[in-house]
Amino acid sequence: MRLLVGLVWLLSWLPFRVLSALGWVIGSLIAALPSSRRHIGEVNLRLALPDWTPAQRQRLLRRHFVAMVQMLLEYGYCWFASRERLKRLMRIEGLEHLRALDGRNVILMMPHFTGLDLAGLRVSLETPLVSIYSVQKDPWLDAFFRAKRLRFGTGIIFARQQGTRPTLRALKDGYRLYYLPDQDFGHRDSVFVPFFGVPAATIGGLSRMAAVTKAAVLPCYPRREADGYTLVIEPALENFPTDDIVADATRMNAVIEAQARRQLHQYFWLHKRFKSRPPGEADFYSR
Template sequence: MMRLIFFPLWLLHWLPLKALWIPGRLLGSLAFALARERRRVTLINLTLCFPQWSDAQRRQVALRHFQGFVTSALALGIAWFASERRLRALIHFQGLEQVRHAQTKGPVILLTPHFFGVDTIGPFLTLDFDVITINSKIKHPTLDTLIRERRLRWGKGLIFARQDSLRSVLRAFKPGWLLYYLPDQDFGPKDSLFVDFFKVKAATVPALARMTKLAKASVVPCVVHLNFEAGRFEVTFFPPWEHFPSGDDGADTRRMNHFIEDRILEQPANYLWSHKRFKTRPPGEPSPYDGPSPPQSTQ
């Protein structure tokens, strides 16, 4: 019975990616109108990060964010059900040689910010690579198992729960393997540093530097762009980071956040703004999501 939940995604995966933009845009606009709390969170985040923008600019980016979010959710069925041949035709890699070169030196951490399409690219990578992913566990055990089956549909790779120990992940992280690492969420105050993210203090776990050091791994930044006009997923791999980690967790975490900022500026609407990125605050500072929204620009 639980498998029937996947039936709409299975139906939608037969449509061209371009065609999914039509229902995605309509349903996204509806979600923007009805999902008041998520809309509020998105606008607060945009206000904090882009105070120089006008209210109209932020609202337009927020609307496109909801449209892109819903479309990427509808496209998830492509990752879970499309044939290998179709997946290879839909996903365009740039800089894949960066990954191949880094693999010759040991394990590789793919630093992958939360842009739309990250859930689609993960299963695709397991066609050609041994990949470790770390995901939040779903409370319903049967649904969690079914989603794990879809993500591991090609029979390669490993999935760890976010609650698993770092030691368990590193034991499985072998030379030549990839760790698909999404770092840019608020996981609470435990083990976090308060590091600037668009000049706003954000609780950020410095795990990237620590994993890189312990695993003797290379960090290859990876950015996904869901290009609706071209009807494809575009994945850009950047050169491996040099002199990383530096030995200074704060500096290394700032470097990571600055890289993510630069990529957001290239495609601001396609980033996960509806997440409460600034919920955890330094001692004595209230959450921006409590009470009224921060003042907005009058430009």
Template sequence: MRFAFFILWLLHFLPLSAINAIARPVGWLAYHLVAPRRRVGRRNLEACFPDWTPAARDRLLRDHFHAMARFMLEYGIVWYSPDARFRELVSYKNLHYLTDLKDENVIILYPHFVGFEMCVYRLNQDVPLVSIYARQKNEVLDRRIYQGRQRFSNAKIISRTEGLRPLLKAMKDHTPLLYLPDQDMGAKEAVFVPFFGVPAATITAMSRIARLTRARIVPVIPRRVSPDRYELEVFPPWDDFPCGDETEDAARMNAFIEARVREQPEQYFWLHKRFKTRPDGDKPFY
């Protein structure tokens, strides 16, 4: 693991375009060698894009492996680059939708796209954040990721196991909560609502937290817009959320994420088992 960190440290000296070039053969190898994840990605794409030809879905999956390889290799930049480099690599679009709410509680809806680490580090330079952290099994990796999340001394890190109370306390001074909602966390505290037409177990915590804190929901989407540039787009705050029906809230969230995925499908996290949890009586998805 330490050797891997050394390689990432070396890579951070390269321009993004060079890392992009290196990621292409790495992604090609991963596509061919990491068969379990290839099968997961293929199954997800079959379900979400049933009208596409198998060849089109396979091209998308290969592009996604390239994007994921680049995502992993860019951790060198995320962890080791000078602070000023983030300002060169990531631009904002409509940041005012977020900064105008500095005196209100805010939940940042932030789905899993491959630019999410690079862009959130840029955001954290200018905006304090509450971040929920899931511990890693490898202690060395866990320590490195945790240290990275605090590199700007502008984030409050709350463990996923700590529960709701520390989270609400961390938000009391109007520090925005960074909320990543689009992974299968099991059936507990989840509802089944469509995602690309497939019933997906979707956690409803955003509705509860918004209700308890009277927080505004501000969607933020990271995009890789060129081989050497990212853009972080902030969308207008949602009205009428929560609406009083957690299932309707979850469906609204999934519909928004789906629309953004269709704009940049190769950049979404297709290798996650998003549909692992099934409604009672359904056969296994994977």
């Protein structure tokens, strides 16, 4: 792992366009190889885009593999780039929506797009952030990831295993929550609501935390461009949350789907978003 980190450090010195080209080459090669991840992507795109031809979905999947590899190569920017370089690499559009909420609790709703970690670090230079992370099995790697996430001293992080109480406390203390709500965490605390027309297990955490803390929810996403990224911060959701967790989850998924449709190749298609099924439905991913 130390050798890998060293390689990422070396890559961090490369210009963005050069790293992008390298990602195109490696990503295109990986996309051509049979793999479990490719199978997952094919299933997801078949479910989400049934009106597309198989050839169209394959082209999109190849672009997605490229975007994923580009994101991995760019982690050196997250870990080693200076504040000034980070600001050049990740511009912010809609920062006024965040600044208009000074003095209020805020949840930045960030779906799983390529560039999400770079975006989180960038927005932490504008406002103190709290976020939730998954503990790594390797103690050295876990400590490294924690240190790099906190390297500017602009936020705090809590392990998912700690539950939501520390996060809620930090939110009430003035930190803005950078929250990723769009993966399948199983049936517990989830409701089945549409995502790209498919019933998807969707956690109600966003609605619950916004209700408890009276936080405004700002949808956001990173948009990868030729010379860097733009973090798009959208206006706060109106009349959210309600007392209907199913309606709130449905609305959240609709917002995320609209964001994803603007840049389909940059949304995470390689995880089992539709793994949990309502009673009686078969597993989509079994071969």
